[in-house]
Amino acid sequence: MSGTAPLPAIMIAGLDKFYGGFHALKHIDLEVRRGEKIVVCGPSGSGKSTLIRCINRLEPHDSGRIVVNGIDVNDASSNIQDVRREVGMVFQSFNLFPHLTILENCMLAPRLALGMKKAEAERLAQRFLDRVHIGEQAAKFPAQLSGGQQQRVAIARALCMEPRIMLFDEPTSSLDPEMIKEVLEVMEELADDGMTMICVTHEMGFARRVASRCVFMDQGEIVEIAEAAAFFEAPRSDRLRAFLSQILH
Amino acid sequence: MPFDPSLAWDSLPRMLFGLANTVGITALTLVLGLAMAIPVTLARMSPRRIFRLPAAWFVMFFRGTPALILMYLVYYGLAQLPSIHDGPLWPIFANAFACAVIGLALNHASYLVEILRGGLEAVPAGLVEASAALGISPRQTYQWVRLPLAMRYALKAYQNEVIGFTKGTAVVGVITVVDLTATANEVFERTYDPVTPMLTAAVLYWCLINLMRIGFEFADRRLNRHLAAEEQRRRKPVAASLQPALARWTGLAAPNTERAL
């Protein structure tokens, strides 16, 4: 290890993951630098969600290494806890807590995981809700909001832990078309602020504008990694070319 | 445990006779209860208060009253009323077996009304509209779309209710009907062995209840085939385990929260 190179935000080496006999991730290598925005795309079942769920250990991997900000992601529960404090996650189905208000949704983790005082957590939550332009809805319950609003709350909720890395698992896939834009805008603002991000998404416009690099996965493998322009304009593999032609028409 | 196998064997014929009575009461209650429940359900769902309110009272009274009290009320209580005692139906109300069936059927019907109503209301309005848009008459829509779907939705609730009241038939002994529980009591009083007859009866009840469950599950699989296909599509490949098979054999489905037991 050289002492001069800055520590990567995420280092994945030789990662394998099985579901029973099914080889879901095949020997994945990926390094994400600080501040980088990675877009992961690929057909359904290609392992892209599984990959990012391994990063915060919602899925345990079977072999290989994952290091997040210098913390080894392994069985040690203290490590898992530390990694999850560093890494925020946004889900396809929002997963807001239905029995808590928007504000309470955002306050819960800072209070329970960081031991923050109530007033302080409230200020923090309000700040991030304002940042995703939904501060005035703080007293409402998730079910009273539109899908786009709920997803913005979910982003604010993750940001309240002040993570250094954000994972997005198809954040716009269950949204109506007219709501996708408001969520992507929030994500772009976040990217502009220098957040390290890994986004599983099929929003190719977003990928072009924001991604530092794009990753194409198929059948549990990383088939191609390239900078956004090259990724779209000059795909090297047939599989990516076929995928892009399907998704872009 | 002081279980006496030879006593269990000797008392088995009597026990089976008691079981036959339990089954007979259950079957008659099913039929009578359904016959009572249909008009009450229609009244309960009527837009007119004059029908709706009495139906709601019917449900509230007969659902809230323990079956034991209904037995006493129908057998002893009604006999006191001159209109019953001197009326044309007295031969029925003088008969303990008939009273047991009537009391249980009133109780069963009151549950059935809520189950039927729940099923009918669960049919999505869109389906009824689609049927109407296809030019199908309201009556035919009811017969071919709403009712068949309501039956499918209500089946699980109906199963739980039927199994619940089958176990509830154990109270008929208090008005001299000799069902399975009453037979077990007789054997106990004759032999002073409480454990053997009660456990023998328990085994027979268990067999009856689980036979009924198997029957219901068979009906469920037939009627709800379309749901099974959906379920299979949603199921993850790794999720298959020993549990479903075990659940089928022990007859334990996930509890349905609505009504129970």
Added chain:
Amino acid sequence: MLISASEAGYFQQLARGAVITMELAVSGYILALIGGAVVGLVTLLPNRAIQAVWRVYASIVMGVPSLLVIFLFYYGGGTLLGGIIDITPFEAGLTALVVVYTVYVAELVRGAMRNVPRGQFEATAALAIRPVGAWLHVIMPQVVRLALPGLVNIWMIVLKDTALVSLAGLNDLVSHAKTAAGATKEPFIFFIAAALFFVVFSAVTLRFSARLEARFGRGLAVAKA
């Protein structure tokens, strides 16, 4: 209907019986609630042996009338305990109700647990909330909400099942009603009175539970509207 002085005396007896009925129902329900919650959570552990034992046990208890269980504990209880202790009707009834309804509560809790979406567990994990906090603040409130209608239902059934304990000799509301009916030759009025006690209590329960559900369902009711 006019009530004579002697009948008024019987109604006082009925009231005393009603207190015993309520004591039995409330204590039985609370114990079944505690037992069911514990058993329900323990049997959710991913342990094959626990699962198998639970399936068999629950199937037996749910396949037998509660009256038979009451008789078994009342008549057989002394024998089963080696004849050392005499079991009172109240104790036998309470034991039987708790044994039976612990199973129903446990099954309800298990069902509710399974119906909490996976995403809720994953969201707490991703937010670095530790299991105890997640259970207390996220999972349990949702389990309670999902189980509430079923719990109310079980309460009503426990209440009605207490009537059965009169057959094991408990001097409750039903047994006093029966005595009064026999002594006064007025069975109709006394059995109606006993029935109304139960009807009123289930009506009150329904009122109360509607309010309770509204409270626990805060934030969820709007989704249905």
